[in-house]
Amino acid sequence: MALLQVNDLEVSFDMRSGSVKALQDINFSIERGDRVGIVGESGAGKSVLGFSILNLISRPGSITGGNVLFEDRDLANLSAKELRDIRGNRISMIFQDPMMTLNPVLTIGTQMIECLQAHRKINKNDAKKIAIQKLQQVYIPSPETRLDQYPHELSGGMRQRIVIAIGLLMDPEIIIADEPTTALDVTIQAEIMELILELCERNHVALIMITHDLGVISQVTNRLFVMYSGRIIEQGPTKEIINDAQHPYTQGLINALPQMTIRGERLQQIPGSMPSLNTRITGCVFHPRCEHAENTCTRTHPKYTTSGGCKVACHMVEKMKSQPLLSE
Amino acid sequence: MLAFLIKRLAQAIAVMFVISIISFSIQDNLGDPLRELVGQSVSEAERQALRDELGLNDPFITQYLRFAGKALQGDLGTSYFFKKPALEVILSKLSATLDLVFGATLIIISFSVPFGVYCALKPQNWFAKTIMGLSTIGISVPVFLTAIGLIYIFAIELGWAPAFGRGETGSFLGLWDSAFLTKDGLAHLVLPSITLASIMLPLFIRLIRSEMQEVLQSEYVRFAWAKGLFPNRIHYVHALKNTMLPVITVGGVQIGTMVAYTILTETVFQWPGMGFLFLEAVNRVDTPLIVAYLIVVGAIFIFVNTVVDIIYGLVNPTVKLIGNK
Numbered sequence: 001m002a003l004l005q006v007n008d009l010e011v012s013f014d015m016r017s018g019s020v021k022a023l024q025d026i027n028f029s030i031e032r033g034d035r036v037g038i039v040g041e042s043g044a045g046k047s048v049l050g051f052s053i054l055n056l057i058s059r060p061g062s063i064t065g066g067n068v069l070f071e072d073r074d075l076a077n078l079s080a081k082e083l084r085d086i087r088g089n090r091i092s093m094i095f096q097d098p099m100m101t102l103n104p105v106l107t108i109g110t111q112m113i114e115c116l117q118a119h120r121k122i123n124k125n126d127a128k129k130i131a132i133q134k135l136q137q138v139y140i141p142s143p144e145t146r147l148d149q150y151p152h153e154l155s156g157g158m159r160q161r162i163v164i165a166i167g168l169l170m171d172p173e174i175i176i177a178d179e180p181t182t183a184l185d186v187t188i189q190a191e192i193m194e195l196i197l198e199l200c201e202r203n204h205v206a207l208i209m210i211t212h213d214l215g216v217i218s219q220v221t222n223r224l225f226v227m228y229s230g231r232i233i234e235q236g237p238t239k240e241i242i243n244d245a246q247h248p249y250t251q252g253l254i255n256a257l258p259q260m261t262i263r264g265e266r267l268q269q270i271p272g273s274m275p276s277l278n279t280r281i282t283g284c285v286f287h288p289r290c291e292h293a294e295n296t297c298t299r300t301h302p303k304y305t306t307s308g309g310c311k312v313a314c315h316m317v318e319k320m321k322s323q324p325l326l327s328e
Numbered sequence: 329m330l331a332f333l334i335k336r337l338a339q340a341i342a343v344m345f346v347i348s349i350i351s352f353s354i355q356d357n358l359g360d361p362l363r364e365l366v367g368q369s370v371s372e373a374e375r376q377a378l379r380d381e382l383g384l385n386d387p388f389i390t391q392y393l394r395f396a397g398k399a400l401q402g403d404l405g406t407s408y409f410f411k412k413p414a415l416e417v418i419l420s421k422l423s424a425t426l427d428l429v430f431g432a433t434l435i436i437i438s439f440s441v442p443f444g445v446y447c448a449l450k451p452q453n454w455f456a457k458t459i460m461g462l463s464t465i466g467i468s469v470p471v472f473l474t475a476i477g478l479i480y481i482f483a484i485e486l487g488w489a490p491a492f493g494r495g496e497t498g499s500f501l502g503l504w505d506s507a508f509l510t511k512d513g514l515a516h517l518v519l520p521s522i523t524l525a526s527i528m529l530p531l532f533i534r535l536i537r538s539e540m541q542e543v544l545q546s547e548y549v550r551f552a553w554a555k556g557l558f559p560n561r562i563h564y565v566h567a568l569k570n571t572m573l574p575v576i577t578v579g580g581v582q583i584g585t586m587v588a589y590t591i592l593t594e595t596v597f598q599w600p601g602m603g604f605l606f607l608e609a610v611n612r613v614d615t616p617l618i619v620a621y622l623i624v625v626g627a628i629f630i631f632v633n634t635v636v637d638i639i640y641g642l643v644n645p646t647v648k649l650i651g652n653k
Binding site: 054084085086088093095105107114150166 | 553573
């Protein structure tokens with residue numbers, strides 16, 4: 001039994017113009033202590049995937065197919081009470097922008113204690129002690145005084161530490177981190193990443209890291225999902241994908257990293273941009289931007305092919321291996 | 329807090345200065361005061377002498393300074409009609425108007441918050457839709473029509489509540505009389521209060537609903553769900569508290585505006601308050617009374633807004649009343 005199992009997940013948004021699939025064919029499983037990365041451009045469906053694990057997709061979106069099993073229980077079928085029991089308790093989530101995640105009119109202490117009190121019978125003083133202890137774990141100086149402060153009195157990095165501390169309050173099995181550093185200063189980003197990594201390793205927590213920063217992913221995670229237009233198009237061990245990406249999209253992402261470019265040359269970018277979910281593309285969703293695309297790519301969506309430890313959804317994997325492009 | 333109040337006082341003085349200039353210019357332009365004083369049988373020479381004596385021929389600035397100097401001592405002139413100091417006449421009607429405003433505010437608060445929150449939480453529910461529909465009608469129906477409708481139904485047809493006057497008033501520690509203190513007074517208060525509330529209530533329901541809906545979409549509410557909190561805690565602590573911040577600000581201005589709206593309500597219900605008096609004063613071209621009314625209402629406006637700002641500062645931790653450290 002996997003800790004978290006996602007089977008054929010499909011999430012749709014009911015728009016005025018009709019239903020739009022934000023996620024489809026999502027399959028993966030996560031065990032205790034796993035550290036999984038989800039990468040992709042903006043709009044690829046990374047955050048929707050993160051939220052659907054907690055069944056927290058905002059309207060008009062909903063899970064329209066497949067399921068998310070947490071300890072073999074289907075999250076879509078749970079009652080509100082059972083769901084509440086998982087959220088913040090077994091699975092917690094760190095949001096993108098710490099400036100927006102904390103309630104501006106409640107003190108840090110209130111926002112921590114209420115979480116503890118929602119999940120177990122505990123008096124205020126004991127809850128306070130746990131809160132202080134968790135704040136210490138995320139290296140917040142003088143935690144006692146922080147409890148009485150409001151979010152606006154603290155810096156962005158400090159707030160994200162507090163959000164992480166809130167996520168740790170109930171010692172969850174899984175932490176979903178939705179681009180936890182994008183809203184922060186570059187200098188703070190590394191600190192926060194290191195902190196998340198350290199806490200997950202120490203407490204043996206499974207981590208799902210959503211980001212578009214491949215550099216971060218390679219340091220923090222051991223498995224990687226590359227998403228494009230609502231699908232996982234490549235998955236496998238992080239090292240293998242970073243060193244030898246099979247899918248043209250993943251290759252494009254890696255080549256677009258500034259480190260991959262010779263000084264003075266233009267950045268290599270993937271031509272075009274991700275299609276909006278409204279436009280229906282037949283065949284492989286990536287083919288309009290793919291330099292390897294052939295006729296088959298425009299007709300059918302590729303099935304996964306196994307290549308080393310990775311699974312890749314691309315028709316051209318074998319062909320690309322035997323005849324690399326002349327330009328390379 | 330003290331620094332805030334001092335700053336507020338300085339602003340108040342500036343605002344009152346502007347109000348006094350405006351009201352004084354009105355006084356200066358509302359017909360010829362001599363006609364009110366002496367009638368038509370007095371000769372032009374005598375009028376001219378009287379004008380000089382009263383200082384009406386002095387330049388505007390001189391006249392204004394004389395007016396302001398007296399006003400600072402609490403003398404806003406003598407009502408032509410009542411032959412009493414205008415300020416005294418106005419203030420004697422203040423308690424009646426405040427009764428009405430207080431009654432209406434009470435109705436607005438006790439209905440708009442639960443209705444607004446309900447409509448935000450269950451927008452698809454038939455009851456919420458009914459409230460929203462009625463509120464649209466409520467906004468569009470003018471006060472005097474509401475008043476006449478209420479009088480017709482509840483006073484004439486059903487005979488449940490009196491249609492005019494303030495009824496008996498009770499005295500609060502001998503300092504203040506209020507219709508809230510007697511049964512008869514309360515009965516008289518019902519219809520006028522509902523009428524006065526009818527303009528603002530739909531507005532507030534809509535305001536609270538839309539503010540709350542916006543807050544419910546916010547990241548911190550989503551995070552609260554992700555924390556696994558109880559729905560009641562999310563709705564009434566996390567969301568409601570943030571919803572009320574803009575509502576308090578708008579509410580303060582509206583309560584001030586309501587003092588002005590009492591003119592219509594008081595006239596229809598013959599409520600012996602400042603608004604009713606003001607309309608009479610306009611009919612009689614009783615300029616000192618008009619000026620006194622404007623100044624008193626301005627002062628009430630400033631007072632209410634200051635109180636609202638203090639409340640806002642207490643509710644919203646990001647606002648510091650103490651000023652910058």
